[in-house]
Amino acid sequence: MKVLLFGPAGAGKTSLMRTTCLGYNFMKVLNLKPTKGVSRENFIFRGILELSLWDLGGQERYIERYFSESQRELIFSEVTTAVFMVDSAVVEESVREIFDNFLKYLFEFSPKIDRAYVLLNKIDLHDSNEDKYYEILSKGLNGNYKDKISFTPVSVKEGSAQHRLIEILDFEIQKNTLSMQRLGKIRHLLDELKIYTLSEYILFNQPDGLIIASTFGKFESKPLQFMKFEIGTLDSNIYSIYQQIMEFQNVTNLSPLTLSTVVYESEECWILVKEIINGAVLMAVTRNKQPEVFSSVMNALTGEIFENLKIYLKSSEI
Numbered sequence: 014m015k016v017l018l019f020g021p022a023g024a025g026k027t028s029l030m031r032t033t034c035l036g037y038n039f040m041k042v043l044n045l046k047p048t049k050g051v052s053r054e055n056f057i058f059r060g061i062l063e064l065s066l067w068d069l070g071g072q073e074r075y076i077e078r079y080f081s082e083s084q085r086e087l088i089f090s091e092v093t094t095a096v097f098m099v100d101s102a103v104v105e106e107s108v109r110e111i112f113d114n115f116l117k118y119l120f121e122f123s124p125k126i127d128r129a130y131v132l133l134n135k136i137d138l139h140d141s142n143e144d145k146y147y148e149i150l151s152k153g154l155n156g157n158y159k160d161k162i163s164f165t166p167v168s169v170k171e172g173s174a175q176h177r178l179i180e181i182l183d184f185e186i187q188k189n190t191l192s193m194q195r196l197g198k199i200r201h202l203l204d205e206l207k208i209y210t211l212s213e214y215i216l217f218n219q220p221d222g223l224i225i226a227s228t229f230g231k232f233e234s235k236p237l238q239f240m241k242f243e244i245g246t247l248d249s250n251i252y253s254i255y256q257q258i259m260e261f262q263n264v265t266n267l268s269p270l271t272l273s274t275v276v277y278e279s280e281e282c283w284i285l286v287k288e289i290i291n292g293a294v295l296m297a298v299t300r301n302k303q304p305e306v307f308s309s310v311m312n313a314l315t316g317e318i319f320e321n322l323k324i325y326l327k328s329s330e331i
């Protein structure tokens with residue numbers, strides 16, 4: 014799936030990409046340098062949809078190049094999702110011409126595309142004028158295009174831009190048969206785990222922190238940011254203790270420690286978190302604290318269903 018992020022310099026394209034897909038917070042994108050030409054990143058959205066994200070630097074010299082006869086086909090062909098982004102605090106009439114060319118080549122080289130999304134960004138700034146920009150970009154759009162473009166005022170700073178992009182990509186998942194099949198299988202496996210272990214399961218995608226599937230049906234959470242298991246120095250302490258114990262037991266070839274399962278305890282339940290593969294984390298919440306329930310979850314996390322889960326998630330990495 015090819016996702017195009019297009020628009021004038023400083024609109025917030027790279028900020029949107031990094032905060033949505035790489036789990037960066039806004040502070041981390043405050044001082045981004047302008048993107049030099051085409052920047053391509055592959056990543057897997059919600060653990061099931063493979064994306065090739067084309068973040069196109071918006072300085073004039075680059076835009077001219079994208080529209081040039083030698084490059085336009087490369088840039089605008091095989092696009093599945095197209096986003097045009099502007100900075101609503103810097104309204105420029107001249108952007109209309111760029112927008113017109115963008116639409117022209119997009120629908121010419123990717124005729125299957127049914128929609129283009131326009132994000133009027135930075136509405137958090139008090140001098141933003143998204144209504145004016147909307148007027149400039151939508152004025153006199155001919156019938157062919159009119160129904161194919163949706164405009165949304167957003168802010169990367171406040172999070173509504175990321176929310177909108179996630180909505181757009183979720184829509185792509187629904188249109189993509191392979192992704193829906195994977196999702197169906199994953200949901201089924203989680204439901205099986207639930208039945209065997211009397212626990213609820215939630216599967217998260219790293220690093221965007223979005224939920225892939227859960228046993229709660231529709232369950233939304235805020236994206237988790239920086240979801241990495243780093244307990245820092247504790248790790249090395251545990252390793253040296255483990256080393257000593259193994260020496261007592263005369264074990265010579267010591268296997269390395271990996272931090273794969275973390276257990277939390279509350280008065281009502283256990284919460285177990287386990288990394289499945291690079292990119293996905295499974296969280297189990299037990300219904301009570303009976304030892305059988307705990308051990309059934311531990312068994313499940315090393316058993317066949319868990320291995321199958323790995324397969325369906327892995328298949329999206331190919």
Ligand SMILES: Nc1nc2c(ncn2[C@@H]2O[C@H](COP(=O)(O)OP(=O)(O)OP(=O)(O)O)[C@@H](O)[C@H]2O)c(=O)[nH]1
Nearest residue numbers: 022023024025026027028043047048071168169170
């Ligand atoms: N106030 C505010 N600033 C934003 C927002 N989104 C992005 N910015 C800032 O705008 C500046 C430019 O953002 P970039 O993401 O680099 O813009 P770009 O569209 O990738 O620019 P080019 O790579 O040159 O095409 C950065 O300093 C961001 O922190 C927003 O929603 N609100």
Ligand SMILES: [Mg+2]
Nearest residue numbers: 026027047048
């Ligand atoms: Mg950029």
